[in-house]
Amino acid sequence: MQKLKVDVAVIGAGTAGLVAYRSAKAQGARAVMIEGGPYGTTCARVGCMPSKLLIAAAEAAHMIDLAPAFGVHAGEKRVDGVAVMERVRRERDRFVGFVLEGVDNIPDQDKLRGYARFTGPHTLVVDDHTEVEAARIVIATGSAPTQLPKLQDVGPGVITSDEVFYWQDLPRSVAVIGTGVIGLELGQALTRLGVRVSVFARGGSVAQLTDPVVLRNAARVMAEELDLHFQSEIVGAVQDGDEVVLTIRQNGEERAMRFQYVLQAAGRTPNVAGIGIEQLGLALGANGVPLFDSRTMQCGTSHVFIAGDANNERPVLPEAADHGKIAGDNAGRYPDIRPGLRRAPLTIAFTEPNIVSLGASYKQLCAPGKPKFAIGQVSFENQGRSRVMLQNKGMLRVYGEYGTGRFLGAEMIGPRAEHIGHLLSWAVQCRVTVEQMLEMPFYHPVVEEGVRTALRDLAANIARGCSDIDPDEVEPGT
């Protein structure tokens, strides 16, 4: 077995791992990056990019359906599933290609191929060919779609989002399990592309939302288009030829339905099992993820850092890149550990309307011991520009601090919310007050004017002062 001694071993060559490797090198460390699977990030291969490509096709199909309301008529719509998936794969491969070029540019001696297993706090075995002794270690092993116990070993019809983007054609029917970001994005896109889709969720969650008023609105808006079933429990599934018979229990009744595919989209599990993590002697938290400091990515006071989806903090690409930078920097300069740049939180589901949360979430603000906060809100149902574009759905709730008047965060489903999310998360990071935001430019007619309405409402509520009236008792726009 080959033996190797390095300053920093990075496990995983995804977004977090690549950035961590480069950052450690930039600190002058001798670093290696270890990867067992194919090169290319989750984002480029099976995540952000291909899903947005599928969504772009779905929006084109949706606009054809919407056009008559503007006086523009298309003939009969025909979705060429082979062509749709061909573009998705072609463009996806192009994005993956950029990642692969980046990997190619890394010197061969810094790249180890194979799966890494800890044999001690400072030692790793890569497959059976190399033993690595590393002064510091960055765990950037990523995550995988969560496999549901009830759906294990059913057959080829039970899949995850990893398989969707390798389809050669659109399927006839899909049951989507889960109403998180991925389930809703894919469920809506496939529906718009003419696939018969049903979406099932164990509970009542909608993407990453925590604000009950926005959540109720989002559930209603999404259900206008999607065959959406909350409070539905999977009883079991059986492969039958090229279909899966899925049995669901809802309201105490069991129902069996046939789908070509059952797509598991019930979250992602960090890849920390089966790598011998117990050899590190670290305190482990939920999902077996080592406890770590989110400003330094350091696990306890150890020589181990954890970055990206593997740490299960916020499994989205921008965070993975920031994690990787911080973990790589600190692994490189260890023991001189420094807190890295963390930005205002921002999460976007690219459904239509987009579902966005930023800054402090409603749930975080409601945590025990937190002071009361003020809320402002707007419905987009009669918002001028949204109505002009026939995208007048959704609502925004904005949160502010009594006393200081500082803007804290927001949750939203609404048109162009991915952009509103940037605007408002920048405002959170700039630590501005709601009054200062109202002094900013708002053009006309724009969706941002809806944001202004919510901010005016928030400013008035802040000025009114803290009271015991529960703003959630008032359901708006109904």
Added chain:
Amino acid sequence: MQKLKVDVAVIGAGTAGLVAYRSAKAQGARAVMIEGGPYGTTCARVGCMPSKLLIAAAEAAHMIDLAPAFGVHAGEKRVDGVAVMERVRRERDRFVGFVLEGVDNIPDQDKLRGYARFTGPHTLVVDDHTEVEAARIVIATGSAPTQLPKLQDVGPGVITSDEVFYWQDLPRSVAVIGTGVIGLELGQALTRLGVRVSVFARGGSVAQLTDPVVLRNAARVMAEELDLHFQSEIVGAVQDGDEVVLTIRQNGEERAMRFQYVLQAAGRTPNVAGIGIEQLGLALGANGVPLFDSRTMQCGTSHVFIAGDANNERPVLPEAADHGKIAGDNAGRYPDIRPGLRRAPLTIAFTEPNIVSLGASYKQLCAPGKPKFAIGQVSFENQGRSRVMLQNKGMLRVYGEYGTGRFLGAEMIGPRAEHIGHLLSWAVQCRVTVEQMLEMPFYHPVVEEGVRTALRDLAANIARGCSDIDPDEVEPGT
């Protein structure tokens, strides 16, 4: 003749006038608002709102054309011009209705119907029925599409944007004169709706752009879709039945072409002629507009204030509202004049891609005596998300201050630029540095990542320090 004595007379009941009237009243002044034309603002009746409605229909038509590239096929597209214009007028009338409701809520004794003419510094005659003696006056008379001398008295085929939104059907063909915001918005929308459109401009300007590199890019991008003729001089026009024969001189050659309509979109002229403005004894600037202080809206040190399009500063709705607020406040509390809230400049042309400028323009930054500034740029041709959506056109140039690193402004043509414009104009108003902006959240995959690329370029150029290399010498993306 009825005689009336008031604290504040507001001439005009458009956006600026309505806000000025309300603001003066809020200061406790006895105020009247004088309007000769129909109630309803330029924005709602013939401006922002109906043009965005036409554009929304045009985008639907455009998406049908674009859909096959995603693998989604529509049958033969058919634009129902009657239905398109019916929705434009119906929704327009709804927006106008909101304005009219607001006017209805103003006490009758505060509303004077008729055209006002100054007979002295403090006296106005309204039509022939009322003489108003006013301690202070707000001129909010708005603007009208500029009438071109060569196109006067030709016949019913020569129109302005005022007439477009009363069409019962889409015309067969339109010559648009002017490549300002209105000319390009309408020219592109009508083209996308199947109208044969040619656009002619005397010079080479594109919307409000002043940055030569962005302007060149914008001219090329717009010309991909539009039959666009720069450096074209109108020789004359003759009405022939239901068509106009328009003669244009370009490159020394004259060419006569037939169009159903010739649409004058060569700017707007402030409505300050014919109201006896010379009676006020004020110093007048360009277009006969009194010189005024843009922080107070006061004309010299007089009792006269000028707000909205009438002052010809930036004839867009949000500015008119801010002007009206400042002018009304100050007219109300005169002689205690105070500077009002002016926001970071933001101008948006709702073409596709949007054309946006914000903060300090390239031209302003290049003014004699100004220090050198740094530039960063990005092309959207290979920007990830823009390409996913097949909206990968355009470019952004961002400007920053050497030394301080402060972000100064930007000019752009590109996807979703109306939202980028808000993000960046807020950054200008927050007086943040380029480095601070790079620490803000950027999600993935989003158009905002293109902004980050430009900001990184700008940060590098600021760090490099001031040099004599002309950044405009380098044409990007070619």
